[in-house]
Amino acid sequence: MKRVLLYGVGVIIVLVALVAIGLRVPAIQDVVLERGVNAVVSSDQIDLSDPDSLTLIFCGTGGPFPDPERAGPCTLVAAGGRVFLVDSGTGGAQRLQQLRVPMERLEAVLYTHLHSDHIAGLGDVALNSWAGGRKEPLTLYGPPGVEGLANGTFDAFGIDSKSRIDHHGEEVFEPQAQVIKSAAFLVPSRDDTVTVIEEGDLKITAFKVDHVPLENAYGYRIEFKDRTVVFSGDTVRDQNMVRFGADADVMVHEVMGMANIHAIIGALRGNGQSTTAKILTDASEVHTSPVDAAEIANEANASLLIYNHIVPPMPLGVMEDIFMRGVSDVRSEGVVIGFDGLRVRLPAGSDEIAYGRL
Ligand SMILES: [Zn+2]
Numbered sequence: 001m002k003r004v005l006l007y008g009v010g011v012i013i014v015l016v017a018l019v020a021i022g023l024r025v026p027a028i029q030d031v032v033l034e035r036g037v038n039a040v041v042s043s044d045q046i047d048l049s050d051p052d053s054l055t056l057i058f059c060g061t062g063g064p065f066p067d068p069e070r071a072g073p074c075t076l077v078a079a080g081g082r083v084f085l086v087d088s089g090t091g092g093a094q095r096l097q098q099l100r101v102p103m104e105r106l107e108a109v110l111y112t113h114l115h116s117d118h119i120a121g122l123g124d125v126a127l128n129s130w131a132g133g134r135k136e137p138l139t140l141y142g143p144p145g146v147e148g149l150a151n152g153t154f155d156a157f158g159i160d161s162k163s164r165i166d167h168h169g170e171e172v173f174e175p176q177a178q179v180i181k182s183a184a185f186l187v188p189s190r191d192d193t194v195t196v197i198e199e200g201d202l203k204i205t206a207f208k209v210d211h212v213p214l215e216n217a218y219g220y221r222i223e224f225k226d227r228t229v230v231f232s233g234d235t236v237r238d239q240n241m242v243r244f245g246a247d248a249d250v251m252v253h254e255v256m257g258m259a260n261i262h263a264i265i266g267a268l269r270g271n272g273q274s275t276t277a278k279i280l281t282d283a284s285e286v287h288t289s290p291v292d293a294a295e296i297a298n299e300a301n302a303s304l305l306i307y308n309h310i311v312p313p314m315p316l317g318v319m320e321d322i323f324m325r326g327v328s329d330v331r332s333e334g335v336v337i338g339f340d341g342l343r344v345r346l347p348a349g350s351d352e353i354a355y356g357r358l
């Protein structure tokens, strides 16, 4: 028995050694490369054309912190074949490419507010969707200030855009699609909603949330046929999420892991990094804890709560346990920690909420 085992181990070592040596042979490297590339290129892209469902694809579930697991805030919404992004955080466009999500149908970005972590990826979103076959201008909806974002981005990428057209031709990069239009709107008060889009089975409304010192931070309610998703944007615990998010199938709520951030603040102070500690302390006052978000989702009668804008990053497994402390006491089911690559599908005419990793 011992002999057989030793023999088996020996065979495995020889095989591993042969593979390792083989991978150094150029001809074998070429074959491995060709097969690998073919597998990626021939794999199906995600289909966003379903006329009968509301679908979310999370292309960024982090915040402003560098996080190898999470791009900046970015969620793709496909509603009966129409495609939008909610925010265009850093790295979101690359995440969509990585997930093989086609972007030619992208028509607009809905901005919750104009903090850098929510807007910084716009240049890549505009270029990648254009390169991916978008034929119409991209429209930016959001609070006053999106005009500057649209015009400034268009200008900043002007030389790049021209070089794409010159290099690849107008059939590939159609000139009219490089235009970035803005549609700024003001939600007059906390009691108001503004209808951003109402066409056919799709209705998108915006409402105010509390993210001081910003005057205009919005949540969005997106309804398609009989399915509803509500986004909090960045906010403290806010009753407007209950009021305007009522009975949503899915509530996408921002969160800050308060115990985790306080541990980081303490460590920074202990190391004399008081400026960063102050910035994080200020930040911790304008976000929502996971327990508070769970209570808001309960009050709003949301079926599924997805934590989004997860700050700070959680490189240690224990941080996720600490992040979730107390949540199951207030909401025992229907809670998901959002992650890049999470897809949620809501077929119209049913209560089904199908979700999983792309
Ligand atoms: Zn943010």
Ligand SMILES: [Zn+2]
Pocket (backbone or CB within 6 Å): 113, 115, 211, 234
């Ligand atoms: Zn913010």
